[in-house]
Amino acid sequence: MHESPIWAPEALPWLRFNLSTSLMTIVTFIIVLVIAIAGTRKLTSGVPKGFQNVLEWVVDFVYGIIGSTMDLKKGAGFIYLGLTLILFIFIGNLLGLPLNFVTIHHEPFSLFGMDIVTEKMIQESNVIHNGHKVVELAWWKSPTADASVTLAMSLSIIILTHIFSVKFVGIKNYIKHYFEPHFLFFPLHIIEEFAKTLTLGFRLFGNIFAGEVLIAVILLMGAAGIIPLAIWQGFSVFVGAIQAYVFTILSMVYISQKIHH
Known part of the structure; x- marks a missing residue:
């Protein structure tokens, strides 16, 4: 059973860093940055060519998402947020599909002074490799397969909706x-904000995590799993795209609800 590389600082034992999630978040950021640079490197006002054509299609698609949820006079400024969300989530969703980078450790392992694998972890491991107890660390996965990432993203969106609400409708109307419609509805509005955060984050996490678990199960089938794996990976691309779209459009819906009094 593969484990995630976790670092827990001795001074703050309650704080745990998932190094795999951190690594893959940075990888996703770099890929999105490269795509943005490649699509805008040789801009032309005429007929777009090459990667500019692809990026312009994505921009038009995001404009369509925003236009379906709010007045574009107010919503045009959210194009950068929507573009960032859909690219980051889509790329992040796909990263766990093609590769599987696992390291095997039968001795304590440290990285940049951080204790990742300890003697206690090795002794408690149920994985046997070449007659030795080992700890297998999975370094490559979709960052969106970690609930801490998706919930942090959803929390960020909900916080932004409140900031935009104050900006567009004023603190009094906010x-x-x-x-409204009655002061007794105040607790319901608070519960609604909490529910939005959970559903927005867990929907994305659940779909991507479940997909990666199923891929791991299919890999255990060996040669018999080649065809099911190919089929499921193709379906996972579709699911990854749908989930990026759903997260982005719901984010715009929540913003729209806040900026229209």
Whole structure:
């Protein structure tokens, strides 16, 4: 059974860093940055060519998402947020499909002074390799297969909706909204914000994590799993695209609800 490389600082034992998630988040960021640079490197006002054509299609697609949820006079400024969300989530969703980078450790392992594999972890491991107890660390996966990432993203979106609400409708109308249509509805509005955060984050996490678990199960089938693996990976690309779209459009819907009094 593969484990994630976790670093827990001795001074803060309650704080745990998933190095695999951190690594893959950085990889996703770099890929999105390269795509953005490649698509805007040789801009032309005429007929777009090459990667510019692809990026312009994505921009038009995001404009369509925003236009379906709010007035574009107000929503045009959210194009950068929507473009960032859909590219980051789509690329992140796909990263766990093609590669599987696992390291095997039968001795304590440290990385840049961080204790990743300890003697205690090795002794408690149930994995046997060449007659020795080992710890297998999985370094490559989709960053969106980690609930901490998707919930952090959803929390960021919900916080942004409140900031935009104050900016567009004013602090007075923002506060007034929580007591409409009656002051007794105030607890329901608070529960609604909490539910939005959980559903937005867990929907993305659940779909991507379940897909990677199923891929791991298919890999255990050996040669018999080649065809099912190819089929499922193709379906996973479709699921990854749908989940990127769903997260982006729901983010715009939540923003729209806040900026229209």
